[in-house]
Amino acid sequence: MAGLNSTPESRMQLAAIARVRWQLFVHSLRTTKGALELFSRIVLSLIITAGGLGGAVGLGAGAWFFVSEGKAEWLAVLLWPVFLFWQFFPVMASVFTETLDTSNLLRFPLDYRSYVVVRLVYGALDPSTVLGGLWLSGMAIGIGIANPRFFPWAAFVLLLFGILNVLLTQMVFAWVERWLAQRRTREIFAVLFFLVMISFQLVGPMMNRYGPTSAPLLRKFGAEASPVQRVLPPGIAARAIAQATGGRPGAAFGSLGFLGIYGALILRVLSVRLRAQYRGENLSEVERDVSTRDRKQGVRPGWDLPGLSGPVTAVFEKEFHYLSRSGPVLLTLITPIFMMLIFGFGQGRARPDSGFLQRSPDLGFPAGAAYALLLLTNLIYNNFGADGGGIQFFLASPVRFRTVLLGKNLAHMVVLALELLVVWIGASFFFRPPTPATAIATLAGLLFAAPANLAVGNLLSLYSPKRIELSSFGRQRAPQLTVLISFGVHLVVFGLGAATLFVAHYYRNIWLATGIFMAFAAVTLTGYRQVLQRADRLALARREVLTSELCR
């Protein structure tokens, strides 16, 4: 056993992991796709950094104002949005985030401490951490300018707050992944969600009835909620800074300790999951099925969709099985409803002119529909990502790729249609039912936008495929090139959509928008058809890339 230490040096292992990731990165640059990926990553990083710096300046100015005015406790007003963004952005934009698949590290003699460090360090490398970090830095600088003496303290408190956010994000991810991995817990989640939806629906009528007389009640609620927010991390962090600037160092240390306790608790709950993963946990549903081992069922025939050929129907059915078994996808698909809730309630019913959608409630449905289309990006732009090694079947089967893509596109459009239905109900409830003219204009807009996205998505699925794991939150990141191009497509499509709506608004005729959208739709549908017709040739030409990327 010469040369083998009895306890492998953790630092050496971490260095080896960092080195292997660096080598993987360098090797990826050997191909054109790898170089394009790097370019896309740089562009995206610049965009994120710009957003981060802009936010940092704004938040820094806010922090400077509050501290200069002696209202440091009000820093909570700035910390809460940062906190909420940090927690919700990774779930809503999982396409941009990457969690290291640490399962393949388990074969090595990596001790638990090193495993946790690897998970935390690589798990923290995502845009929300970068943005949150920049924003908190901006706040620290703002506080430092307002009162330089308290800069080190504020920086330390905000650093601790940032670490707490990182830990909380990972904890939420780890647990949600665990809960959504099994059918039973997925069903419980679905029921809970349904109940929440129903309860929200009750809130609306109640607000309509009691809204005008509820202002004092809301003020009372605000007064009661304030102490609650003060014992939650953003409130505590703000208080720790306020107490220090107010000349109460003992209390400030107490608040800091409180924040530390939160961090320790979150770490403890996270470590329950990490320890299970470290032991080689399998989140599949094998164990449950073992109990039904002897139960045999006859094989049911596949779906029969009138008007569609057998292969198209088969692909369509397969896509639905895949989507319905992916917790992260299901969660992504319900986010339009959350957005409606946020817009519906967040902008306040008490003042009808307080928000964009309150002023133009007719736009609730189009905005929700656009958002629903946006959420399908991850699926549309990487059609074969979840198929993995199954791509070999498509290549070896006698079915043309245009048929396969058509089946997949149809499945995604049915999902979009279901989303639209939900959005329509939500918009009707939270704002007001869209007029027939608005609804038709929206559908015409989608008839233009969806084929454009599908056409580009099909091309990128063949040109820039990437294997993704639909069952896991952290392993479904799309290629950076795809992200960049999809940004461009969305920019053009939504830009044209907005310009069309502006023209229609200018002439006070929504039917004009419908006409323009239909004209655009004729172009994008033609483009979509062209892409489908060329799909076989492209797939054959790209078969090596497809198999090498997807069969890893």
Added chain:
Amino acid sequence: MLPHSPTDRNRASAVEIVSFCATHIWAKGPRPLAPSGLGASWRIGAVLESKHFMEVPAIATEELTRLFGELVAVRDVNLRVAPGQFFGFLGPNGAGKSTTIKMLTGLLAPSSGRMEILGLDFDKNMVEVKRQIGVVPEGMALFGRLTGAEYLNFVGRMYGLDRETAAKRTGELLDFMQLADQPKKLVTDYSHGMQKKLAMAAAVIHGPKILFLDEPFEGVDAIAAGTLKAMLQRMISRGATIFLTSHVLEIVERLCSHVAIIHRGQLVAQGSLEELRAGVESEVASGMVAGELPAAKRLTLEEIFLHTVGGSRPTEQELSWLG
């Protein structure tokens, strides 16, 4: 119907599996290619003469070459596999076996050369060729987030079977492969051997005339291997052609009538086992290659293989830190 208890199944497999295949799969699906003179008594359609099939190889390649950058993975391979042959394609690791099988099944484009499957030019009749063949590629081509039944149903529909036929054959194949016990289990949760059996079931669900198998017995237990071998032999007896790569030379020797050996991308031997054996014996006897033949004993395929590729390992190698 096959018996369900494992013991019964093993005991009965030799007889019942054969009758299962004959009754349930090939008897009803598209008929496999079987030339007269190779044991089959039927023909594919009146317009096709059996003489035509005698002349047309099931698989033929001409100067088949594949480059990866500057690396020549496969160079000028001229293969000829007659209909109804159980053909073993052998070679050391990295010799070009998988690359060749990928080209023959459309998973990889050749850099140059031609391929004909059942007399059809592959490039010009790709879809038609794919309809006639079944494939178990290196990666098995499975869809992990489907159950076994859903996957086979899906494959059947993709090969043009109607819903009822696909479902019926799915049930029968799952039963036959002993995969019917856990209907809700996702393919991703299958063991390696189970996945192999499922991939094999998917490759035959449409009753292909040629079956391409890349390492079909790798990671498969003895019981499952017995099941698979029986099925393959039955396919051969019905006139299908099987082209397989394997590192398990004992299995190849037992199953295959013809063998080709590829080494460093080039075909170095091709023919029946007897022809290869005679070739090596004459080479050794004439001193063309180094080595000795075991006295009074027929050469095994492993010995033929090692003589052909010169695979003796240097014994002086030292890994002093081991053990």
